[in-house]
Amino acid sequence: MKKNIKRAYCAVDYAFQRIGGKYKGRILWVLREGCLRYGELNRAVVGITPKMLTQTLKELESDGLIVRKVYLEVPPKVEYSLTDTGMELIPFISQMRSWGEKQMSAN
Amino acid sequence: MKKNIKRAYCAVDYAFQRIGGKYKGRILWVLREGCLRYGELNRAVVGITPKMLTQTLKELESDGLIVRKVYLEVPPKVEYSLTDTGMELIPFISQMRSWGEKQMSAN
DNA sequence: CAGGATCCCACACGATACTG
DNA sequence: CAGTATCGTGTGGGATCCTG
Numbered sequence A, B: 001m002k003k004n005i006k007r008a009y010c011a012v013d014y015a016f017q018r019i020g021g022k023y024k025g026r027i028l029w030v031l032r033e034g035c036l037r038y039g040e041l042n043r044a045v046v047g048i049t050p051k052m053l054t055q056t057l058k059e060l061e062s063d064g065l066i067v068r069k070v071y072l073e074v075p076p077k078v079e080y081s082l083t084d085t086g087m088e089l090i091p092f093i094s095q096m097r098s099w100g101e102k103q104m105s106a107n
Numbered sequence C: 001c002a003g004g005a006t007c008c009c010a011c012a013c014g015a016t017a018c019t020g
Numbered sequence D: 001c002a003g004t005a006t007c008g009t010g011t012g013g014g015a016t017c018c019t020g
Helices: A011-019 A024-030 A038-044 A050-062 A090-106 B011-019 B024-030 B038-044 B050-062 B090-106
Strands: A066-071 A077-082 B066-071 B077-082
Touching (some): A011 B024, A011 B090, A024 A038, A024 A050, A024 B011, A038 A050, A038 A077, A050 A066, B024 B038, B024 B050, B024 B090
Antiparallel strands (some): A066 A077, B066 B077
């Protein structure tokens, strides 16, 4: 629940460490409207490999931003969803996204 | 003004690429209230080396987020400040910071 | 279906010294 | 004061194959 973070001198640094990395932002973003299965995430986050998906999901989970729910079925089913803490990030990821869209079209 | 960005599939990705990196967030943040000189930045962004500071400032400048202003004096004087585009990021960095503070004290 | 295991590498970042 | 220049390294991420 905390120790991917190396040492946060300031809160800005801390926050960026927690949602940094190549895919964390996009994963949180696609989970904003509800839970998704592993395979669905794999398709939603274009370009990600199973390895990176698994790894990133683990980090997000141990960081308390998402929840992993396993259904004991055959075939296996696993769903991921945002925690309350994770949801608190959505508004600002949304802002970043708007800013990004504006910038992209401005170029 | 654009081509540090490799390929942005989506705006979230694009935005994260532009303010990703170990120091960009903090540099933008300390510049929020006005311009700072190179040496002041070096002290404000704790732990950064001259190399990384120079490198990061160049990236931010070529990305159109900050402006570099050189005064032709002896001794040399260089000031950095946010562009309008850079300033647009401050509100949401501020949000992240609040979130980070809350999280840090929660642990 | 949802991953684990390996091997590999570029590049982001660091340390140190030097300069117009 | 405001940077360059060099050299070195850790690890984030990629490719590929395997499995309960």
